[in-house]
Amino acid sequence: MMNNEKITIPITLLNADIAKMSEKDQLKARSQGLFYIDDGERKKPFAAELDALTTGEIKTISGAADAIAKHFGIYKQRERNASGGKTGDYIFMVRVKNPGGGELTATQWTGLDQAAERFADKTLRLTSREGIQYHFVYGCNLAPLIGHLNTKFRDQSYRLTTLGACGDVNRNTMCSPIDDLDPDLPLDSLSLAHAIERELAPRSSAYAQIFLSDDEGRTVAPLNVEEPIYGVQYLPRKFKVGIAHPHDNSIDLLTQDVGFLPVVNDKLAKHYDLYTGGGLGTTYNLPETKQLLGIYLGRVPREQVVDTVRAIAILQKEQGERKNRRQARWKYTLRRLGVDLVKATLCERFGIQLIEAEPLPIPEVRYHHGWHPEAGGRHCFYYGLPVESGRLQNTTAAHMRTAIRKIVEQLDLGVRITPNQDLLLCHIPANRREWVEQLLKEYGVNRPNDISNLRKLAMACPAKPTCGLAMTEAERILPYYIRELEEAGLGEVDVIIRMAGCPNVCSRSPTAEIGIYGYGKNNYVIQVGGARDGTRLAKILYTHEHAPGEQIVSILKGLVQAIRDNNPDGLPAGEFLHRTPVEQLRQLVGI
Numbered sequence: 001m002m003n004n005e006k007i008t009i010p011i012t013l014l015n016a017d018i019a020k021m022s023e024k025d026q027l028k029a030r031s032q033g034l035f036y037i038d039d040g041e042r043k044k045p046f047a048a049e050l051d052a053l054t055t056g057e058i059k060t061i062s063g064a065a066d067a068i069a070k071h072f073g074i075y076k077q078r079e080r081n082a083s084g085g086k087t088g089d090y091i092f093m094v095r096v097k098n099p100g101g102g103e104l105t106a107t108q109w110t111g112l113d114q115a116a117e118r119f120a121d122k123t124l125r126l127t128s129r130e131g132i133q134y135h136f137v138y139g140c141n142l143a144p145l146i147g148h149l150n151t152k153f154r155d156q157s158y159r160l161t162t163l164g165a166c167g168d169v170n171r172n173t174m175c176s177p178i179d180d181l182d183p184d185l186p187l188d189s190l191s192l193a194h195a196i197e198r199e200l201a202p203r204s205s206a207y208a209q210i211f212l213s214d215d216e217g218r219t220v221a222p223l224n225v226e227e228p229i230y231g232v233q234y235l236p237r238k239f240k241v242g243i244a245h246p247h248d249n250s251i252d253l254l255t256q257d258v259g260f261l262p263v264v265n266d267k268l269a270k271h272y273d274l275y276t277g278g279g280l281g282t283t284y285n286l287p288e289t290k291q292l293l294g295i296y297l298g299r300v301p302r303e304q305v306v307d308t309v310r311a312i313a314i315l316q317k318e319q320g321e322r323k324n325r326r327q328a329r330w331k332y333t334l335r336r337l338g339v340d341l342v343k344a345t346l347c348e349r350f351g352i353q354l355i356e357a358e359p360l361p362i363p364e365v366r367y368h369h370g371w372h373p374e375a376g377g378r379h380c381f382y383y384g385l386p387v388e389s390g391r392l393q394n395t396t397a398a399h400m401r402t403a404i405r406k407i408v409e410q411l412d413l414g415v416r417i418t419p420n421q422d423l424l425l426c427h428i429p430a431n432r433r434e435w436v437e438q439l440l441k442e443y444g445v446n447r448p449n450d451i452s453n454l455r456k457l458a459m460a461c462p463a464k465p466t467c468g469l470a471m472t473e474a475e476r477i478l479p480y481y482i483r484e485l486e487e488a489g490l491g492e493v494d495v496i497i498r499m500a501g502c503p504n505v506c507s508r509s510p511t512a513e514i515g516i517y518g519y520g521k522n523n524y525v526i527q528v529g530g531a532r533d534g535t536r537l538a539k540i541l542y543t544h545e546h547a548p549g550e551q552i553v554s555i556l557k558g559l560v561q562a563i564r565d566n567n568p569d570g571l572p573a574g575e576f577l578h579r580t581p582v583e584q585l586r587q588l589v590g591i
Helices: 023-030 046-055 063-072 106-119 139-152 189-199 206-211 300-321 330-337 339-348 398-410 428-442 453-457 477-488 549-565 573-579 584-587
Strands: 034-037 043-045 074-078 089-095 124-126 132-137 241-243 258-265 267-277 293-300 369-373 380-385 414-417 424-430 498-502 514-518 524-529
Touching: 023 063, 034 046, 034 063, 043 046, 043 524, 046 063, 046 139, 046 206, 063 074, 063 206, 074 584, 089 139, 106 124, 106 132, 106 398, 132 139, 132 206, 139 206, 189 241, 189 258, 189 293, 189 380, 258 300, 267 300, 267 477, 300 330, 300 339, 330 339, 380 584, 398 424, 414 428, 424 428, 453 477, 477 498, 477 549, 514 549, 524 549, 549 573, 549 584
Parallel strands: 241 258, 498 514
Antiparallel strands: 034 043, 074 089, 089 132, 124 132, 258 267, 267 293, 369 380, 380 424, 414 424, 514 524
């Protein structure tokens, strides 16, 4: 090591006083289990600020309250104009947890749909982590929305809640949406996703006390400020868990903080391959932040899957960076500690039976569009319906939201949300398939076969005008790009395009075959050559350069044409783009 090279000692729970930690860590510690907003100068109940918001006394919540509100599934936002300025109304985004992508009951789906109509912008935004978001929620509707979801629509297994959908806790635990539906290999990993969700759910009663009390202030939840797993400061950053299926990696296994792949013998998954330390988000102009894929640690018994997640979360709580939040994700903690130390700690301290075994091949992403027979011998089908960038809404062309609600209510269906922001309508009797297709047609909803390949496989994050982190458009502009490609005769080329509005890349664009993310007011980074099994990150097409927005259509046309016309071996799009040198791709594109 050079003498002048600076060694940065991490600030962690084990080696530092709270005063040395980030402002957000200090806010969490002073919140007493998320009950209070205490910026060091003034302390008040979070409920007091919420009450003022509900009555219109204030337009939005304070910055300190926003840091706490994230743990309740709430993001403070402000509508943005065309140039990106935050000049519009104060609004909120509210995210609902949906472990494993569902299955949501018909009653729960009705509740979600009603909430969109009554409290938000009349849309349901399906997310790339299988959750649901409400946008343009005004302050007066915030508490009523959360109360509506939590108290009126539940089934025996899972209550609709926004608690833990954001913030420095375990986020929505993902699972392949076909986990127990695949007729060739039905499994039961979905129950593990729910078990992980329950184990790592915040224990403080603040959420119930603040949002779920009746008119007289009574709630069924006893007062509790203790967090036995998270402690008073919760985790250093968000924490993400997902479970794939041997036939489907739509959850993007290697992008998770903790990811599992079932190891099947005699059609039973008694063990799971364990991957950890993935994460795609970076920070603008900070090269020390990196897109990283998960590392294989070994194989664990099914009965220790939940214990393994808890153990890694505790390690991250104790060893994670607490001052520099840009280095606080588990992907950095793991590599700083070293894989060997983490493996030894899991085994020796937490008793995890980490078996050394050759990892199974990771399957490709699947999209599940159209009709598929279900496991179980009931002669039922599930129907995969593409939802463009996950925005379920009624438009002049198609009343998709209404059509889905009518179908779900009429047939009492289960609903699952996929990691590709699409819907699965489940348990449809064989004799009702024609009725489903006819009703979709009546409401102007295109069937999968009526939608181009490019459009079905594309995905974007919401970006502008709501997301405060977005540098560029994504959801609103990607359909235009796709239309330009369709009109150029390229719509049926088999290539996955994903787009995000900032380097946080919520649409997982770095593992796409063509990925685009915003990097400035009208500039984009373009990555090409990701693998369909998620085992390879895409490479940057224009090194040290950012493509201006007005060139994106031309670049996409050039890339998709090259995949179609300059690929004599018929390689998958990602493989072709990966093998072709960047300089040659630029020549083919002409930019």
